[in-house]
Amino acid sequence: DTEVTQTPKHLVMGMTNKKSLKCEQHMGHRAMYWYKQKAKKPPELMFVYSYEKLSINESVPSRFSPECPNSSLLNLHLHALQPEDSALYLCASSQDGLPRDEQYFGPGTRLTVT
Amino acid sequence: DQQVKQNSPSLSVQEGRISILNCDYTNSMFDYFLWYKKYPAEGPTFLISISSIKDKNEDGRFTVFLNKSAKHLSLHIVPSQPGDSAVYFCAASPTGTASKLTFGTGTRLQVTL
Numbered sequence: 001d002t003e004v005t006q007t008p009k010h011l012v013m014g015m016t017n018k019k020s021l022k023c024e025q026h027m028g029h030r031a032m033y034w035y036k037q038k039a040k041k042p043p044e045l046m047f048v049y050s051y052e053k054l055s056i057n058e059s060v061p062s063r064f065s066p067e068c069p070n071s072s073l074l075n076l077h078l079h080a081l082q083p084e085d086s087a088l089y090l091c092a093s094s095q096d097g098l099p100r101d102e103q104y105f106g107p108g109t110r111l112t113v114t
Numbered sequence: 115d116q117q118v119k120q121n122s123p124s125l126s127v128q129e130g131r132i133s134i135l136n137c138d139y140t141n142s143m144f145d146y147f148l149w150y151k152k153y154p155a156e157g158p159t160f161l162i163s164i165s166s167i168k169d170k171n172e173d174g175r176f177t178v179f180l181n182k183s184a185k186h187l188s189l190h191i192v193p194s195q196p197g198d199s200a201v202y203f204c205a206a207s208p209t210g211t212a213s214k215l216t217f218g219t220g221t222r223l224q225v226t227l
Contacts, residue, residue, distance in 0.1 A: 042203060043158070055212055056212060092157070097212055097213050099212065102148075102160045102163070103215065105157030105158045105159070
């Protein structure tokens with residue numbers, strides 16, 4: 001199974017809402033990632049978890065809060081988002097989080113903030 | 115500051131011909147390079163990679179060339195097939211202990227019959 005799943009596929013939320021994005025993999029990978037992709041732009045790294053510990057935070061605003069309950073699951077908690085946060089949020093995983101690891105991506109959650 | 119650039123937003127190639135996708139980078143700390151392919155409504159899929167100690171890596175129809183002095187890499191697909199139509203991203207990873215990919219802006223390849 002080389003699949004990374006993400007739920008929901010689409011999410012519309014107001015600026016005062018609290019919601020969560022979920023990501024799951026069953027490949028035994030120990031590193032998981034959140035990326036943000038705006039229209040016609042490349043994916044941009046937000047967070048990296050390695051062995052269930054947050055190892056990289058790319059200066060992401062605190063309205064985005066990641067959580068890694070176990071090595072198979074990754075959540076992104078959203079609160080008080082702005083319309084400019086509307087984007088495709090991609091989750092990925094890799095074997096150990098080393099520079100030469102191949103990253104496997106999920107299909108993404110398309111988020112719209114109204 | 116775009117550290118990885120793909121200057122051609124789109125490319126159209128006839129089936130059976132060679133597709134050449136280009137990528138330039140500015141950060142000298144990058145030492146590992148990857149190409150990903152993305153279909154609509156799917157996440158990027160890993161295609162091929164190359165380490166900075168090599169100048170060429172081949173996998174079937176796909177070959178990646180790296181010119182370190184020019185900070186340039188290219189992906190050759192030969193022969194091109196209609197199923198290759200997708201957006202191609204090059205990505206770079208710096209020296210270090212963590213996987214931290216910086217993606218290029220992408221090139222949309224269309225392979226026509």
